[in-house]
Amino acid sequence: MYIPVIYTEEVRLHRLFGEPYSAYIREVPRFFPKWSLYHEPQEYAVKPKVFRHAAGDVLWFVLAVGILECVEAMQESGLLPQLLSLY
Structure with a gap:
């Protein structure tokens, strides 16, 4: 299914953008x-504000997984009642 879609999109994009698309x-x-x-630059310029924002986007997930793991451990040890079982 993807091959015909890819070729159709390529024809359309080549018509729209010409040589830059080629x-x-x-x-x-x-x-x-x-x-x-694949090629990579020798160094990156990093803006601290943008980096902190991106790190914050990731850290909430790490924190959520940590909290869920703690809850699971407390349920398995009997310190916290298990009110819902998903699996």
Whole structure:
């Protein structure tokens, strides 16, 4: 199903963007990654405010998993009653 969709989109995008899209196609694989095309800069410029915001987006999940693990451990030890069982 994906192959016809990919080719249809490529035709449309080539019509819209022309040569810049052709250059993009040469650098980016259609479906599966091609690791030989991967390149990384020698260094990154990081804005601390943006980094803190991104870290905050991740840390809430880590905190939630930690809380759930603590609740599970307390339920298994009998310190906390199990009111709901999902699995």
